Amino acid sequence: MDTTAGMTMSAARPAGRRRQPRPLPVLAALCGLALLAGCGGDPPSVLNPAGTGAARVANLWWLLFWISLAVVAEVMALLIWALVFRRGNVRVRHGQPLRFVAIAGAGLPFVILVAVYGVGLRDLAALAVDPDPDAPTVEVTGHKWWWEVRYPGASGATANEIHIPVGERVKVRLRTDDVLHSFWVPQLMPKTDLIAGETRETWLRAERAGRYRGQCAEYCGTQHAHMAFLVVAEPRTDFDAWLTRLNAPARQPRTEAERRGQQAFVQGTCAACHAVRGTGAQGQVGPDLSNVGSRWSLGAGAVPNDAGHLGGWIVNSQTVKPGNAMPPQPVGAAALPDLITYLRSLD
Numbered sequence: 001m002d003t004t005a006g007m008t009m010s011a012a013r014p015a016g017r018r019r020q021p022r023p024l025p026v027l028a029a030l031c032g033l034a035l036l037a038g039c040g041g042d043p044p045s046v047l048n049p050a051g052t053g054a055a056r057v058a059n060l061w062w063l064l065f066w067i068s069l070a071v072v073a074e075v076m077a078l079l080i081w082a083l084v085f086r087r088g089n090v091r092v093r094h095g096q097p098l099r100f101v102a103i104a105g106a107g108l109p110f111v112i113l114v115a116v117y118g119v120g121l122r123d124l125a126a127l128a129v130d131p132d133p134d135a136p137t138v139e140v141t142g143h144k145w146w147w148e149v150r151y152p153g154a155s156g157a158t159a160n161e162i163h164i165p166v167g168e169r170v171k172v173r174l175r176t177d178d179v180l181h182s183f184w185v186p187q188l189m190p191k192t193d194l195i196a197g198e199t200r201e202t203w204l205r206a207e208r209a210g211r212y213r214g215q216c217a218e219y220c221g222t223q224h225a226h227m228a229f230l231v232v233a234e235p236r237t238d239f240d241a242w243l244t245r246l247n248a249p250a251r252q253p254r255t256e257a258e259r260r261g262q263q264a265f266v267q268g269t270c271a272a273c274h275a276v277r278g279t280g281a282q283g284q285v286g287p288d289l290s291n292v293g294s295r296w297s298l299g300a301g302a303v304p305n306d307a308g309h310l311g312g313w314i315v316n317s318q319t320v321k322p323g324n325a326m327p328p329q330p331v332g333a334a335a336l337p338d339l340i341t342y343l344r345s346l347d
C-alpha cells in the first residue's frame with residue numbers, strides 16, 4: 001500500500017506543536033468498555049434469548065448486523081481503492097460506471113432487502129399467537145404503573161410477577177386499564193402494545209428455568225420507568241403448586257404481631273384498595289397483596305421488597321414513586337411494625 005502521502009503529511013508538522021488527542025482510538029476504547037459492561041451474569045438483553053420467540057428476533061438481529069457489516073466493509077474498500085489506488089489515473093470505458101452503479105448500487109441492495117423482508121415475514125408468522133385453545137393462559141392488565149396478573153380459573157391475583165411452566169407455550173392476554181402500555185420481556189418475546197378497549201394476545205415460552213425481567217416499553221407517564229415485572233419460568237410441578245396457592249386463602253397469622261397487623265390491615269384504610277384472600281380486605285383498586293411477602297420488588301421494580309422499604313412505602317409511597325395512586329397513609333408508629341410483620345408473612 002502506498003503510504004507516502006501520510007508520511008509526508010506527518011513530516012510536514014511543525015516541530016514543537018502539541019499532538020492532538022486522537023478521537024478514533026478513544027471512541028473505540030469507550031465502545032469496548034460499553035460492550036464489556038453488558039457482559040457477565042444473565043443480562044436481560046434481546047441478544048441473550050432464553051425463549052423461542054426472542055431467539056428468532058436475536059437471529060434476525062444478527063443477520064441484519066452481518067449484512068450491514070459486509071455492506072460497510074464493501075463501501076469502505078471501494079472508497080480506499082478510489083482514494084489510494086485510482087487517484088489521478090482513472091480511465092473509464094464508456095458505459096462501465098453506469099453498469100457498476102446499476103448492479104452494486106441498485107440490483108444488489110434490492111436483492112438483499114427483498115431477502116431480509118422475506119425472513120422478516122417468516123418470523124412474523126412464527127411469532128403469531130398459537131391458536132391452541134388448551135395452552136395455559138395468563139391475563140395481564142396494565143395500570144399506571146403496575147401489572148395485574150390473573151390466571152383464568154384461579155380466584156386470586158398477583159402483581160408484577162408472571163409464573164409460567166418452563167418449555168411450554170403460554171398464551172398472554174393483554175388489556176390496559178388506562179393508557180397505552182407495552183408488554184416486553186426482552187429475553188423471551190418482542191413487544192406487544194396494550195391498547196385501550198382492545199384485548200391483545202401474545203405468548204411466552206422459556207426454554208430454561210429462570211427469572212426474566214420484563215418492562216413496559218411504551219411511555220405511559222412519569223413512572224413509566226418503574227413499570228417492570230418478572231417472569232418466573234419454573235418446572236411444571238412448581239407452576240401447578242403456584243396456581244394452587246393462587247386459589248387458596250392467604251396464609252393466616254401465626255404470631256400475635258401478625259394478628260395485630262392483619263387487624264390493622266383489614267380495619268384500616270388498606271382494605272379499601274387492596275385485597276388479601278380469605279380476609280375482609282377485598283379492595284380492587286391496587287394490587288392484590290395475598291402473596292406480597294414473596295414478591296421480588298415493591299412498586300413494580302421501584303424498590304427492593306424488604307421491611308425498611310415496605311415501611312417507607314406504606315407511610316408515604318409518594319416519596320418513593322411520585323404520582324402513583326396510593327396516598328400517604330396515617331399509620332401510627334405503634335401499628336406500623338405489626339403491619340410490616342403481617343405483610344411480610346404473606347408468601
Ligand code: CUA
Nearest residue numbers: 216218220224
Ligand atoms: Cu406503562 Cu410505560
